[in-house]
Amino acid sequence: MDDMSLQIMSGEMVFLQGHSGAGKSTLLKMLALLERPTKGQIIVGGKNLNQINQHHIPYYRRQIGFISQNPKLLNHYSVFENVAMPLVIAGFERQELIKRVRAALNRVGLLHKELQKPLQLSEGEQQRVGIARAIVHKPKIVLADEPTGNLDPELSLEIFKLFAQFNQVGVTLLIASHDAGLIKHLPFRSIHIAQGKLLPSPTNIQPATKWEAQHG
Ligand SMILES: Nc1ncnc2c1ncn2[C@@H]1O[C@H](COP(=O)(O)OP(=O)(O)OP(=O)(O)O)[C@@H](O)[C@H]1O
Ligand SMILES: [Mg+2]
Structure with a gap:
């Protein structure tokens, strides 16, 4: 991650897109406190993650649901x-x-x-x-890392619809996905990253409220 500044509103559903190695998993891991940034801050629900010590990580994680490509059942x-x-x-x-x-x-x-x-x-x-x-x-927040990586387009769409249902009851979701073809048809914001940086795109920095106000 380098010089990355972005905001996700409570109750938003956002896709995180970027090529392999762009830093999608890294961003999700930092949000789940599986990794720590060397510099900079991440604030979740008003709480600065730098101030959460090892001992309190389990309490922090209770508000998060983490979904990976391989569910490791x-x-x-x-x-x-x-x-x-x-x-x-x-x-x-x-x-x-x-x-x-x-x-x-x-x-x-x-x-x-x-x-x-x-x-x-x-x-x-x-x-x-x-x-x-x-x-x-x-959980109040769901972080999903390539949740549809192994699935065909039909099943992928089913999973994204399921996420949209969670979102309708107030869950905030950040979903890393390669599925650009599918995502572009869905009414959710996408954040695009490459080499650990945000790509210039109007949806990257604007929370959904502004986005909706501008684009209906
Ligand atoms: N703990 C770490 N320390 C240093 N570098 C790391 C660490 N974890 C990942 N990286 C590197 O950071 C870059 C981004 O990795 P990341 O796993 O976030 O990519 P990604 O966007 O999820 O890619 P993919 O689509 O292949 O899953 C890669 O070059 C990776 O090698
Ligand atoms: Mg990844």
């Missing part, structure tokens, strides 16, 4: 157990845990497969299990 556990994992770790009470896991699986259309093992599912379904796991703790 645990194959010996059922779909239900995979999605429940973050809640088990957070010490959720059993009834609440069951309710939340079922609600998350329902959101991604996989409630009927809760007892199956990941390897019995298609790639698109496995990706949706990863999404359910990322949203089961009701």
